[in-house]
Amino acid sequence: MAGEAPENSTAYITHHLTHFKVGEGFWTWHIDTMFMSILLGLVTIGLLYSAARKATPGVPGKWQAFVEMMVDFVDNTVKEVFHLDRSFLAPLALTIFVWVFLMNAMDLLPLDVPGKIAGLFGIHYWRVVPTADVNTTFAMSLTVLLVVIYFSVKAKGAGGYVHELFTAPFGKNPLLWLPNFLLNLVELLSKPVSLAMRLFGNMYAGELVFMLIALLGAGFFSFTIASSFGMLGQIVMGAGWAIFHILIITLQAFIFMMLTIVYSAMATEHH
Amino acid sequence: MEMAQYIAQIQSFTALGLGLIIGLGAIGACIGIGIMGSKFLEAAARQPELIPTLQGRMFLLAGLIDAAFLIGVALAMFFAFANPLLAALKG
Numbered sequence: 281m282a283g284e285a286p287e288n289s290t291a292y293i294t295h296h297l298t299h300f301k302v303g304e305g306f307w308t309w310h311i312d313t314m315f316m317s318i319l320l321g322l323v324t325i326g327l328l329y330s331a332a333r334k335a336t337p338g339v340p341g342k343w344q345a346f347v348e349m350m351v352d353f354v355d356n357t358v359k360e361v362f363h364l365d366r367s368f369l370a371p372l373a374l375t376i377f378v379w380v381f382l383m384n385a386m387d388l389l390p391l392d393v394p395g396k397i398a399g400l401f402g403i404h405y406w407r408v409v410p411t412a413d414v415n416t417t418f419a420m421s422l423t424v425l426l427v428v429i430y431f432s433v434k435a436k437g438a439g440g441y442v443h444e445l446f447t448a449p450f451g452k453n454p455l456l457w458l459p460n461f462l463l464n465l466v467e468l469l470s471k472p473v474s475l476a477m478r479l480f481g482n483m484y485a486g487e488l489v490f491m492l493i494a495l496l497g498a499g500f501f502s503f504t505i506a507s508s509f510g511m512l513g514q515i516v517m518g519a520g521w522a523i524f525h526i527l528i529i530t531l532q533a534f535i536f537m538m539l540t541i542v543y544s545a546m547a548t549e550h551h
Numbered sequence: 552m553e554m555a556q557y558i559a560q561i562q563s564f565t566a567l568g569l570g571l572i573i574g575l576g577a578i579g580a581c582i583g584i585g586i587m588g589s590k591f592l593e594a595a596a597r598q599p600e601l602i603p604t605l606q607g608r609m610f611l612l613a614g615l616i617d618a619a620f621l622i623g624v625a626l627a628m629f630f631a632f633a634n635p636l637l638a639a640l641k642g
Binding site for chain 2 (some may be wrong): 480484
């Protein structure tokens, strides 16, 4: 960390909330987010690929059984709602689930450990949870928006989709084209925004609560009886919040996946 | 001295706003989860064989209900530590 001890709690928190960035203004690149998300993406692909590679038709090993369970679950979920060809949507959903879960799980690392590791390389700021960065979540949700539009066009044809944008839900009268279009636009745009902000809000708030709990046991301001109670409190509350956060991590990854599937399925209906 | 007054005013209103954001969001989220949970328990009591299916849907709904509240918390935290209204003053 730049300078060994921060001068007050706010400085500690703002230090931990600063990205390792390159460039400024609109062209800022959050190198830490990009590195972590690409690394975890490769881990996702590597894990699932290793299960596929060593798959045996006989009695499966534990890892293969686990991956098969996940693949079955995702396939059944997609099969229930989506009635076109699943060969694109189901793998997309599985990738989203595993990747978002791994990215969220980075939040469970102890708060100062990534900073110390990055300090070994001379980097002073490193935010280790990619999904606590709006850029990641919006990138994923905008991609989901593109997938939804692709499925809409695939199911109804380009002309049919534009026709539906202007005539549903009110009717075909040309006076109603504008209200129809505005309503459809709001519905279309609210999906990626809510998807991204939900994931971002959950992860950002989780990270921030970890930081506030860490400040409880901060011994670098003073070493008094109060601060040793604070250290005990930090251990207890940190453990409790981490356990709760395990549920939140899995839940948010699951919700992102479910909503991708549901939005794609809704895009192909409407007849 | 003028500047200190302006800064104090912005910070005090921001603090009040943060309390309202988090408090009102929590009211909505908790009441929503309460209603949903009570319906789930009723349905589970009527048809215990549906409990696994309903439980999965319940967790999904819990995540969706919490979404707006947590977005509010994230925004409130953003205003707490990197207040753009204050930055506009310094600029």
